[in-house]
Amino acid sequence: MKRYLCLLLTFVVLFLFAACAAPSPAAQAGLQASPASDGDDAFAQTLYLENAGRTLAVSERPQRVLTLGPNCTELFAALGLDSLVVGRSLVNHSRGPLEEYAQAVNAIPILNQGSATREAILSSGADFIYALDWEISDEGCNLEEAAQYGMTVYVNSAASLEEQYQEIRDIGAVFGVTQAAEALIADQQARIEAVGQALQGLEPIDVLVYDSGGDGVFTCSGINFESLLVELAGGRNLFDDLDEKQWVTVSYEEVLARQPDLILIHDYDAPSVEEKIAEIQANPILSQLDCVRQGRFATITLESVLPGVRMAYAVENLALAFHPEAFSEAGE
Numbered sequence: 537m538k539r540y541l542c543l544l545l546t547f548v549v550l551f552l553f554a555a556c557a558a559p560s561p562a563a564q565a566g567l568q569a570s571p572a573s574d575g576d577d578a579f580a581q582t583l584y585l586e587n588a589g590r591t592l593a594v595s596e597r598p599q600r601v602l603t604l605g606p607n608c609t610e611l612f613a614a615l616g617l618d619s620l621v622v623g624r625s626l627v628n629h630s631r632g633p634l635e636e637y638a639q640a641v642n643a644i645p646i647l648n649q650g651s652a653t654r655e656a657i658l659s660s661g662a663d664f665i666y667a668l669d670w671e672i673s674d675e676g677c678n679l680e681e682a683a684q685y686g687m688t689v690y691v692n693s694a695a696s697l698e699e700q701y702q703e704i705r706d707i708g709a710v711f712g713v714t715q716a717a718e719a720l721i722a723d724q725q726a727r728i729e730a731v732g733q734a735l736q737g738l739e740p741i742d743v744l745v746y747d748s749g750g751d752g753v754f755t756c757s758g759i760n761f762e763s764l765l766v767e768l769a770g771g772r773n774l775f776d777d778l779d780e781k782q783w784v785t786v787s788y789e790e791v792l793a794r795q796p797d798l799i800l801i802h803d804y805d806a807p808s809v810e811e812k813i814a815e816i817q818a819n820p821i822l823s824q825l826d827c828v829r830q831g832r833f834a835t836i837t838l839e840s841v842l843p844g845v846r847m848a849y850a851v852e853n854l855a856l857a858f859h860p861e862a863f864s865e866a867g868e
Contacts, residue, residue: 581595582594582595583710585690585706585709587706588672588679588691588693590679592688594664597711597712598711600622600663601617601620601622601663601666602621602622602624602647602652602657602665602666602667603621603624604624604651604652604668604671604677605625605629605670605839606624606626606839607692607839607842607844607846608624608666608668608692608844609621610634610641610839610846611666611707611844612666612707613637613641614637615716616713616716618643618644623645623647623652624645625651625652625671626648626670627646627648627649627650628649628804629650629805630804630838631803631804631837631839647660651670651676652677653675654675654676654677657676657682657687662687663686664687664688664690665682665688665689666692667689667690667692668691669691669693672691679691690710694761694843695759695843697847701725704845705717705721727852731768732768734862735769735770735862738770738862740772741770741772741797741798741859742771742772742774743772743796743797743798743800744775744794744796744798744827745763745773745800746801746812746816747783748812749819750785751785752785753785753787754783754784755783755784756784757773757775757778757779757780757781757782758775758776758778760773760783761842762841765847765850765851769850769851769852769858770855770858770862771798771800771858774791775794788819792825797827798832798858799816799827799833799834800833800836800857801833801835801836802836802837802838803835804837816828816833836850836854
């Protein structure tokens, strides 16, 4: 009888051990999976994302986030993820968040007023970083070093609407807010499409993007995301034929030769827009431009032309500046 009981107990122990060791159905299904539903903290399996030439593996919902760039911060606010953000940077390149995100963004601690420093990043305790590509450097957010500290870095580097929509979807998947991400994308698409319909039949105007002066005009090239926004708003970047770097310096003489219809001035910390206009008007070469003589200037905040949640906002405001006649009947 004792032998029978011992054998029975042995069989039960082996059965329970085998059941605990067996892989779950989710683990057998494959390598990649999304969070089960919006707001879930755990994934069924590891999530794999392609970003900036790398494959990122995220096995659980991050809890401490850095948003390096005002556009990156606003995306987290738009998706209702601001409570996870423990630091933000490039505040000096912002005129402040949009009204609907102001309360959420302003409550987030400032990691660095300008670009994020290496020391601030590594001591932040973050496990996830969403960083504008400007912030990727050896002195700031170093991808390899961040990984050694257990930080997953997702780089914001979209060059098209679809690439930015994919970034929004990826962030939505990582943080379990896929429905909010899709709703945000749908809103952006609908608003940009509405502008396109209003501009049908109108010829694009030539736009000089003026970030700053000096040895020439510091402006955006054809591969810069801003060039796409200008195009969607019924304009053409005066230097869209340059495609080696996102930002370039062009000579004043070349600007004069190309004769822009309008100058679009970036508004951020310093110098002010008024100072930039005075600088343009005092320049012996730029002052010869017809658009300068006619006072054809438009302004936009710098963060509004970065890839993020302001795409539709930027297109709407630029289109109104470029083609006010297209919106006059609507009372705008």
